[in-house]
Amino acid sequence: MIPALIENVMKISIDPIFPAPEWSNSRKGQIPDFSENKFELVFNESTDGDQLKHILKQPNLQDIIREEDEQELANEDDEDDEDDEADDE
Amino acid sequence: MVTSINGNICGYWYKDGYIRTACKEFSLKNVANKYIHLTNDAIQKSSNSYGKYEDGNKLSYKEFQKHFTFHCPGMKFDFENNIIPQMKKLATDTIKATHMSIDSKRNQHSFELFGYDFMVDENQKVWLIEVNTNP
Numbered sequence: 001m002i003p004a005l006i007e008n009v010m011k012i013s014i015d016p017i018f019p020a021p022e023w024s025n026s027r028k029g030q031i032p033d034f035s036e037n038k039f040e041l042v043f044n045e046s047t048d049g050d051q052l053k054h055i056l057k058q059p060n061l062q063d064i065i066r067e068e069d070e071q072e073l074a075n076e077d078d079e080d081d082e083d084d085e086a087d088d089e
Numbered sequence: 090m091v092t093s094i095n096g097n098i099c100g101y102w103y104k105d106g107y108i109r110t111a112c113k114e115f116s117l118k119n120v121a122n123k124y125i126h127l128t129n130d131a132i133q134k135s136s137n138s139y140g141k142y143e144d145g146n147k148l149s150y151k152e153f154q155k156h157f158t159f160h161c162p163g164m165k166f167d168f169e170n171n172i173i174p175q176m177k178k179l180a181t182d183t184i185k186a187t188h189m190s191i192d193s194k195r196n197q198h199s200f201e202l203f204g205y206d207f208m209v210d211e212n213q214k215v216w217l218i219e220v221n222t223n224p
Contacts, residue, residue, distance in 0.1 A: 001106075012092065016094075017094070038104040038105050040102045040104060042100050042102045043100030044097070045098040045099065048185070052185055053189075
């Protein structure tokens with residue numbers, strides 16, 4: 001599975017940036033690639049990003065995020081208190 | 090895989106993967122036994138039972154499905170149509186949630202391959218455990 005995965009990664013992430021030069025006589029570059037690429041596009045910022053930005057701006061969601069931040073801060077405070085108590089001991 | 094090309098983030102789901110298995114039976118009675126719940130090769134390879142049940146303690150998706158079809162037909166376990174869609178949804182959600190900050194400097198032409206760890210519970214619900222770079 002891993003060699004096929006790496007091959008598929010290169011085809012998507014590297015090959016489009018470094019196409020074979022026009023003067024190349026590489027046979028590989030001349031043969032159409034009919035092999036299946038098992039990567040499937042599930043997110044494209046240019047088409048999905050705007051909708052998400054809209055969602056993230058919703059006031060009720062910002063409240064949720066803020067509450068979670070406060071919860072994290074509270075937990076950190078608790079940990080600090082525990083550290084202080086440990087130092088006192 | 091996440092690519093960042095020309096300042097645009099794209100996320101891709103890989104249709105294949107594998108199952109890591111523990112070589113000792115899971116039980117809540119002794120969670121201190123790391124061989125029953127940590128399926129990393131780094132842990133499992135130290136056990137005398139490593140590779141006893143599955144070659145390298147790993148199964149392909151097909152082998153995993155075959156196991157349930159043969160041993161637990163009543164569960165109606167359908168890896169392709171029930172489990173994989175849940176994994177794909179979770180992975181897509183992580184990219185949606187992080188795409189604004191995952192490449193904040195918007196490096197030109199870069200990519201990262203991520204390894205997603207999932208668990209499947211007895212109700213065939215998939216849980217995301219963690220996401221790692223350099224899988």
